Amino acid sequence: MSIYNKILVVANVNNEPQPALARAMQLARKSVSKSNITFFLSIYDFSYEMTSMLSIDERDAMRKGVIQQRCAWMNEVAKPYIDDSVNFEVKVVWHNRPYEAIVSEVFAGEHDILIKATRKHDILESVIFTPTDWHLLRKAPCPVLLVKEHEWPENGHVVASVHVGSENPVHIELNDCIVEQVKNLCGRLDAKPYLVNSYPVTPANITIELPEFDPTTYTDAVRGHHLKAMKALRQKHSIDEEFTRVEQGLPEDVIPSIVQELSAGLVILGTTGRTGISAVFIGNTAEHVIDKINCDVLALKPKGFISPLDPNQTA
Structure with missing residues (x-):
């Protein structure tokens, strides 16, 4: 179980x-031991690379000057958030691809979690993810927490999306990881965990193609399978039945609906990927869910996930 003591x-x-720094401090203050927070920024200005009139040393000096200015700014904006309860460090690097720089720092610092602010759409109240966000969700080796500018309420709700209908070992292990994470975070935040699972609606065309097919019996059987699997999962992790939900429908409809109903401050999702090879991707279900929810998102990778940016995997 991660305790998130090394936070990027x-x-x-x-x-x-x-807001990302505020969230990091919220987690750090609930930690049983002193946490380490690295406040990180990747910067790049192409004009510095194209100035042919300057020597290499002069260009390096200009880059170092910009980095020092950014470090000073970051130390200043961090003052309202940081106190003596954490070990705090500012780090600025020169890199033309922010997500690569961030993931490289995750590996170099062996960070437990990556926290980044994301945009909030003022009209739809939804979370809008940038290209860098999506790269981090797909490629970062650690949990990725994307946050909005708001406080997690004490005694609030954390929704964990689990996939209990699957017998795939990757999904089973990921479910266990998700439940352990939601218990850990709820313990820190005095929040209530909710395990949410959806099961599919019976396709209407089946009754046309198979007249003898009984959709009610089929739906009851599918629901029964998911309820039984959810019961096994909650009992395994000592979660009360009142904190589990099994609903019919698509995950991208069910999860946002429950999030809104509970006014949840955080949703935990598993992101599926091809393990053991470099071609990894976030699952379509997670993408569709993320597009519709209006709260923070914590994305977890399956056991055995290998990032395509892992320096140990580079040929």
């Missing part, structure tokens, strides 16, 4: 408010 926070360079 990506600076929000476009704003003085730093």
